[in-house]
Structure formats: C-alpha cells, structure tokens
Amino acid sequence: MSKASERSARLAAEPMRQMSVQGGFIGGLRQSLAEIWERRELLDMLVRREIRARFKDSSLGLVWSLIRPLVQLLIYYVAIGKFLEAERAIPDFAIYVFTGLTTWQFFSEIVSSGTVSIIANSGIIKKIHLPREIFPLSSVGSAVFNFSIQLTILVLAALLIRGINVDSALLHLPAAILLVLIWGTAFALFLSAANVYLRDVQHLVEVALLVGFWLSPIVYSWEMVSNTVRPLFAEIYLANPVTLAVLAMQRTMWLSGLDKPYPDHLGLRLVIAIVVGLAVLVLAQRLFNRMQRNFAQEI
Amino acid sequence: MTIEVVRVEQVSKHFSIRKQKSLKESIVNAGRARRFREDFKALDDVNLSIAAGESVGLVGPNGSGKSTLLKVIGGILAPTTGSVHVRGRLAALLELGAGFHPDLTGRENVYLNASILGLTRAETERYFDGIVEFSGIEEFIDTQVKFYSSGMYVRLAFAVAVHVDPDVLLVDEVLAVGDEPFQRKCMDKIREFQSDGRTIVLVSHSSGQVAEVCDRAVVLEHGRIIEDASPRIALGRLRKDYETQIEADRKPDEDPSPYRAKIRRVSLEATGGRRGEGDLDLMLSPGNDLVVRGLVDFETVTDDWELVVIVENYLGGLVFGTDTRIMGEHLPTASGETTFAMTFPELPLGEGEYVVNVAVRDRKSKPLDSASQAATFAVRAQGRTVGHVFTDPRVAIGQ
Numbered sequence: 001m002s003k004a005s006e007r008s009a010r011l012a013a014e015p016m017r018q019m020s021v022q023g024g025f026i027g028g029l030r031q032s033l034a035e036i037w038e039r040r041e042l043l044d045m046l047v048r049r050e051i052r053a054r055f056k057d058s059s060l061g062l063v064w065s066l067i068r069p070l071v072q073l074l075i076y077y078v079a080i081g082k083f084l085e086a087e088r089a090i091p092d093f094a095i096y097v098f099t100g101l102t103t104w105q106f107f108s109e110i111v112s113s114g115t116v117s118i119i120a121n122s123g124i125i126k127k128i129h130l131p132r133e134i135f136p137l138s139s140v141g142s143a144v145f146n147f148s149i150q151l152t153i154l155v156l157a158a159l160l161i162r163g164i165n166v167d168s169a170l171l172h173l174p175a176a177i178l179l180v181l182i183w184g185t186a187f188a189l190f191l192s193a194a195n196v197y198l199r200d201v202q203h204l205v206e207v208a209l210l211v212g213f214w215l216s217p218i219v220y221s222w223e224m225v226s227n228t229v230r231p232l233f234a235e236i237y238l239a240n241p242v243t244l245a246v247l248a249m250q251r252t253m254w255l256s257g258l259d260k261p262y263p264d265h266l267g268l269r270l271v272i273a274i275v276v277g278l279a280v281l282v283l284a285q286r287l288f289n290r291m292q293r294n295f296a297q298e299i
Numbered sequence: 300m301t302i303e304v305v306r307v308e309q310v311s312k313h314f315s316i317r318k319q320k321s322l323k324e325s326i327v328n329a330g331r332a333r334r335f336r337e338d339f340k341a342l343d344d345v346n347l348s349i350a351a352g353e354s355v356g357l358v359g360p361n362g363s364g365k366s367t368l369l370k371v372i373g374g375i376l377a378p379t380t381g382s383v384h385v386r387g388r389l390a391a392l393l394e395l396g397a398g399f400h401p402d403l404t405g406r407e408n409v410y411l412n413a414s415i416l417g418l419t420r421a422e423t424e425r426y427f428d429g430i431v432e433f434s435g436i437e438e439f440i441d442t443q444v445k446f447y448s449s450g451m452y453v454r455l456a457f458a459v460a461v462h463v464d465p466d467v468l469l470v471d472e473v474l475a476v477g478d479e480p481f482q483r484k485c486m487d488k489i490r491e492f493q494s495d496g497r498t499i500v501l502v503s504h505s506s507g508q509v510a511e512v513c514d515r516a517v518v519l520e521h522g523r524i525i526e527d528a529s530p531r532i533a534l535g536r537l538r539k540d541y542e543t544q545i546e547a548d549r550k551p552d553e554d555p556s557p558y559r560a561k562i563r564r565v566s567l568e569a570t571g572g573r574r575g576e577g578d579l580d581l582m583l584s585p586g587n588d589l590v591v592r593g594l595v596d597f598e599t600v601t602d603d604w605e606l607v608v609i610v611e612n613y614l615g616g617l618v619f620g621t622d623t624r625i626m627g628e629h630l631p632t633a634s635g636e637t638t639f640a641m642t643f644p645e646l647p648l649g650e651g652e653y654v655v656n657v658a659v660r661d662r663k664s665k666p667l668d669s670a671s672q673a674a675t676f677a678v679r680a681q682g683r684t685v686g687h688v689f690t691d692p693r694v695a696i697g698q
Binding site for chain 2: 002003004005007008010011012014015016017018019041042045046049052053056057121123124125126127128129130293294296297
C-alpha cells in the first residue's frame, strides 16, 4: 500500500472530533483533563525549560534559588528574632520563621508566576493549539521544584537543631503541601486567564501577596493571634488555607513549639480546606476554559 | 472514496474591539462599556468541507477573515457560533519557531518545539538526526539559539515543523520568509506532503503560490466565502475584485478625457475553435486564428482613438497584448455604436487558460473604458510542452 492510501485508510477509521468544544460542566472538565494528560510530556519539558533557562549563564546556577530564602531567613532571624526579641516568645525562631517562609513562598511563587504565565507565552498561544492550562501548570511545576529544594534545607536544618515531629510528618506535612498546591493552582489558573483581559491583575496580585504574607503566622505566632483577637476573628483568620498549611508545617518542623497552642481540630480543618480547595480548583478550571476561548485575540 | 478531514459548519466569529485594557478605564467607562464596544464580524456564517488529500488555498484581501478561519480550524480561536470538526493529526505552521527559548541550546529547543507541535519525546529522538541534517546547522546545535542568525533560527524551526507528521497541515504565510533556496526547499517539502496524501490548507497573498500548490481555492471577503472553486476561477474572481477596488481607490483624473465611450460587448471566435467548456468562452488549438470582437458605444464623436487588447494568464501575468497606437494604426473617427475586430493570426499559444482584457483610450491615451477579464479561452494540445508558447519539439540523439 502506498503511503497515501495507508494514510486515508487510517483517517477513515478515525472519528471526527470537534475543535474548541465548550462542553458541559463535568463533560468539559473531563475533556480538559484528558487533553492536559495527553500533553504531560510537554508540561514536563516546559517546567525543565523554566528551571534551566533561569539559571543558564549564571555560574552559581541553582545555588541562587537557595540564596534568596537564606538571606531572608537571616534578616528575619537577626532583625526580628534578635533585635525585636521575637525569640523570647517563639523558641528556635530561625526554624519557626523558615518553616513559615518556605510554605508561604511556595504559595506565593505559584500564584505570582502563574498569573503572568499566559501573557509570557503569548507567542505560543497565538499560534498553536494547546490546552492552555499547561502554562500556569508549568509555573506550578517550577514552584514545586524550588519548594522541594527549600524543604530539603528546612528538614536538614530542623533535624540538625532539634529534629522533626515524625507523627505529624506523615499526616500534616503532605496535607499542608497538598493544600498549598490545590489553592495555589486554583488561583494561578483563574488569575492567569483574568490577566489576559485585564493587565492590572498582575499588579494587584503583587500587592495582595504582600498583604497575604502578614495574614499567616509566619513571623508571629498563632498564640499571639488567639490571645489578641476575638474567637470569631480567629475563626476567620483560620479560614485562610495558607494559614492552615503554615500551621501544619510548623507542627511538623518546629519541634520546640509542640507545647504551644494550636487551633482545635487542625486535621479536620485541613481536610475541609482540601475538599473546598478541590471544588474551587474545578471551578477555576471551568472559568479558565471559558476565558481561554478568546485568548488568541485578546493577548 | 473521499474522507472529510475538516468540516466547518455555520461558523461565525465576532470580535469586540475594545480600546481600554486597564481597570481604571473599565470602571470609568463602566456605564458606557456597551457603547464603547464595537462588534466586528471576522467570519460570517462560513461553511466549508475539506477532503483528505486536498490542497486548499484561502485567499482574500487583508481583513477578509482568511487567517481567522485558519485559526478557527486549528482550534487556536474558538468560533462564536457554529462548529468545527477535524479528523487526524493537525499541525499549524503559523509561525516558525513559536516557543523557541533564546537561552536554551538548539538541541533543547528542538525537543521543546517538537513537543509543542505535538511530537512525543520518543518520536523526536527518532527524528532528531533528520531534523538537524535538514536544518544544516549541525555545528551550532549545542549553541544557545540567541546567538543564531535569523536564517539559522528559521531553518531549525522549519526542520522541526516538517518532521511533525501531520495529516492536516495549516500554513499561514510562513513560506514567505527566507531566501529563495529556502523557499524552494519549503515548496519541495509541501509537494512531498501532497504526494503522501496529506491535506494542506494554505493562507497566502501570493496568487502564484496558491496556483502552484493548491487544487482548490476559497475566496473570502468580509468574512464570507464568495467563491470556492478551482484556483483558476477563484483567483480570477479575486483579481477582478482587486481591480474594482483599485479602480475605486484611484483618484479621479484632474483632467478627464473630454470624450466618453462604453464597451458594450466583447466576444471571441477562432478558426477551428470550439464552444467553451464550463465558464470558458472558447477552446482552441495552437495555430488557430483568434478574433476578438466587440461593440463600443461612443457617446461623443471621438477621433484618433485607441483600442487595447491584452491577453493574460489567469494569475494576471502578461502573455501578449497590443494597442492600435503601437500597431501604427490610425482608427477612423467614431460616434455611436461601433464594432471592432482584432485578429491574432496563427496564435502559437501553449496549453492553458487565458483571459482577454479590452480597453479603449482617447487620443492622449486617457482611458475611456475598460473591460477586464472580458472573455476567457483555453488552448488544448497534445500536452507535449508546458508554458505559454506552443512548439512541436523533436529530439535527435547523436553519438
């Protein structure tokens, strides 16, 4: 058989598929997921591209992804821990603050780099048909990479100084990571699409992240919050999924704070936040899918 | 058996043209947002069906919606209403090197770009040597692409693109880049694709390219398909519209001719010619006499006028032509309805389809009227030569 007739025989056997389907809520979601799954290799390559390109031509390379958080840690440790004497209320302040910082930076990197991911890849989006979720997801991927480096340092440092809470490590640690991942991805998806239509979004996100940093017990402790505000406000404070993730991380890494108060039912709260997060993530994907239909003309 | 690979059904695409992009502007203009938006129909109820193995050219003036249609077929834009169905693997060659990252090496970019275009890693590995060889830049494959010359960049990108194994290839003007050898290479590759039974949808402003590559052409104007036929008919239609446009855009002559005349009718006849097939007016064989007859209505008494007859191929390329002034003929003073007949004896024309244009001018060669594409004819022979000139070749081999 000639190449041409082979091709037509193969084509005849294939069903026609519709391009740019809107689909129902569930059907559309399933199709989107299938499309993303089909392009997982590309996703993997885009993550590598991001990581590789970032440190290409710099002689220190990957070390730079450590230097920033370490310097930040040093500043918080010296300026806030020593000079402002936060250390008195929070023992092992360095570990404490690094735990919070690592968690927060994981979330913040997903959201901030995810928000600009569609705009940054406008060249591809305008020219090639791809599941566009790939781009915010690749930002998530490179954030996961950075997070894993920081987490390794954190675990090593914690083990060196006092050790980690092994019971909690099995339960709270994965829950915290999952929580940040789910909520961060949901935000990244929605914001990256919104940013196409309204470029103010990326600046708004920067400011919001600045505020968000202080909405979680990273440089201060949950104890201080619960002692100051009324229970209602404390509940609202705890509704923040990043706060829950930070607390869960501290529970694991900050061994010298085990006797400190933690919110009741932390485990249950984590589970609820994860379940709600999944619903939000699905919603974000559907919104993204709706908005992406006009990306090529709006960028 | 024809297999449909692309089906476009009642597709419309509306763009709303908004000027403001910032939050402040949208809030300030919130109430008036509707009025500030201008709806623009880039595609208006388009229906199109493409069968496997066809090569279709999408042509039309700027802003006619041909690129939008290509993007809708490729799934890059979603239609506002209607649906698009496709079959098989689709690849869009809309821009070479989309997704090349300047900081990565050629090798890394080949993998990344191939993946963006839909190849798996294993496939890329299999084709990698071929890609590099085709690009002809083996030496620089491990250099970052930001150090590449634009030529190297395009070569590498094209090499990746043609190794993606598509059933349907969407091409948008990319063949216009690169030097002549490179363009040749592109055309050869396209021909190879055609003989492989792949379907090609090409957007181009070059009628010559469409005529060379495609066996079908679709003319779009203002988002509608106005012609869907063989390249000869479709491109002829497009050229006629262009001419009307050019005529309309032309500034009125500041010193118009004092005479007025209208060409009422143009017809063709030939010794030994036959009635035309399809929309052709006449069929002839090489060596026939061609007579271009017509009727001109002179509204004013016109002396020393000029008759112009030009024969073109359907791409608008001049085949031959003449006017009475260069012929050295002095035409008698005319008024009212006047007939003419211009004979071209023993025309040694090669096989092909031809278009006749007629015009009349006054004594200062100012145009009075013109009839472009006034008539069409075709020449049929034994198919022993190609080109516009007919000859009966013989061959003798000596040793």
